[in-house]
Amino acid sequence: MISNSLLFTSYTLPNGATLPNRLVKAAMEENLSNTNLEPDNALWNLYESWARGGVGTMITGNVMVDHRAMTGPGGVVLEEGTPLDGFRIWSSKAKVAGGKIIMQINHPGRQILAKLGGEVWAPSAVPVDIGNLSKLLGKPKAMTEKEILDTIQRFAKTSQLAMESGFDGVEIHAAHGYLISQFLSPIANRRDDIWGGSLENRSRFLIEVIRAVRKAVKPGFIVAVKLNSADFQKGGFQFQDAKEVIAKIQMLGVDFIELSGGNYEAPAMQGESRDGSTLAREAYFLDFASEVAKTATVPILVTGGIRRKQIAESVLDSGVPLVGIATALALNPNLPNDWKENKEINHSLPNPDWKSKTLKGLANMAMVRYQLNRLSQNKLPTINVSPIIRLVMDQLRLSKLTKRYRNWIHHLPH
Numbered sequence: 118m119i120s121n122s123l124l125f126t127s128y129t130l131p132n133g134a135t136l137p138n139r140l141v142k143a144a145m146e147e148n149l150s151n152t153n154l155e156p157d158n159a160l161w162n163l164y165e166s167w168a169r170g171g172v173g174t175m176i177t178g179n180v181m182v183d184h185r186a187m188t189g190p191g192g193v194v195l196e197e198g199t200p201l202d203g204f205r206i207w208s209s210k211a212k213v214a215g216g217k218i219i220m221q222i223n224h225p226g227r228q229i230l231a232k233l234g235g236e237v238w239a240p241s242a243v244p245v246d247i248g249n250l251s252k253l254l255g256k257p258k259a260m261t262e263k264e265i266l267d268t269i270q271r272f273a274k275t276s277q278l279a280m281e282s283g284f285d286g287v288e289i290h291a292a293h294g295y296l297i298s299q300f301l302s303p304i305a306n307r308r309d310d311i312w313g314g315s316l317e318n319r320s321r322f323l324i325e326v327i328r329a330v331r332k333a334v335k336p337g338f339i340v341a342v343k344l345n346s347a348d349f350q351k352g353g354f355q356f357q358d359a360k361e362v363i364a365k366i367q368m369l370g371v372d373f374i375e376l377s378g379g380n381y382e383a384p385a386m387q388g389e390s391r392d393g394s395t396l397a398r399e400a401y402f403l404d405f406a407s408e409v410a411k412t413a414t415v416p417i418l419v420t421g422g423i424r425r426k427q428i429a430e431s432v433l434d435s436g437v438p439l440v441g442i443a444t445a446l447a448l449n450p451n452l453p454n455d456w457k458e459n460k461e462i463n464h465s466l467p468n469p470d471w472k473s474k475t476l477k478g479l480a481n482m483a484m485v486r487y488q489l490n491r492l493s494q495n496k497l498p499t500i501n502v503s504p505i506i507r508l509v510m511d512q513l514r515l516s517k518l519t520k521r522y523r524n525w526i527h528h529l530p531h
Contacts, residue, residue, distance in 0.1 A: 138173035148191030171453030208283035226296030286339025294380020483511030
């Protein structure tokens, strides 16, 4: 029996682009690039398996706008001079079933692993505080005006190249404690020039990035923003700030806003807040998203822990038109097709009962990455995994990729 759920109806964005259904694969960090930090077979296979699984729109994991600043060692970079062939194949594999593919574009700012080297930039020289693990991250230096303006142009260039490579849009990552999110946060941004201080100044970097991107691409190209509903930290970016930022950016030609939350210091995107309270088990950010959707003039996408069809439908019922799914699609790439046929198979990963939220977060990411790796090799996912073994294996793999990255960057022409 085929489902007549609203989840499988199409949806038209403000710029006229139509998404085939309401289900969106949200970004997950894949770390599956080749030696040159470009996409190849692994990413092509992974996205083709999701495309065939029936999800209407996919948002890629982080694509970096600057090879000197990576969220992880196996990440993808798209900048001036990057060959586009691998990206063209990636977009065509992702669209094999008629869906849309959106590239998430990002700069990590101060959230860079120390052992990666590279440039650790931030609005201010405030290091990330994750307790005894803080030393794993690089020591940030405050950006100069020239570095700020150059980085804004990098976002625009990457967007233009994504469009040339056949992607349907970009999502500007302004959440999870990465660079744009750092500019928005009063904890990380202590500047006293036009880029810091008041919320108006702290949101200037994001606004200038959106303007530069919109100018660099055609009107029919999707431009989305991923924004924290809050940082879940005392004195950080709050719900009220998010509402004000949304009111500003919805006037700039944004096609949808994805709401998430948290950062490395408070990984709310994994269901944890800084004070240790566990967020509602599924659809973590839905209350805020449905409140915002009442007044927003652009569509809202909500992501965070959605695994079951009835929860996805409750998102639409609450007035939020787009549903983002991440981990559930790593465990079952065919989930949308199953839901369409009214099949409900609930897979979930083990939840480690550990004190350290950071280690717990790393183990969760390791278990998800393991599934992505299997899918990229055309193998089926498995929930039969040990958090501790996956964490150790993931660290070993990342350490190999780190050596590879350092070697690659060392041999670049200066």
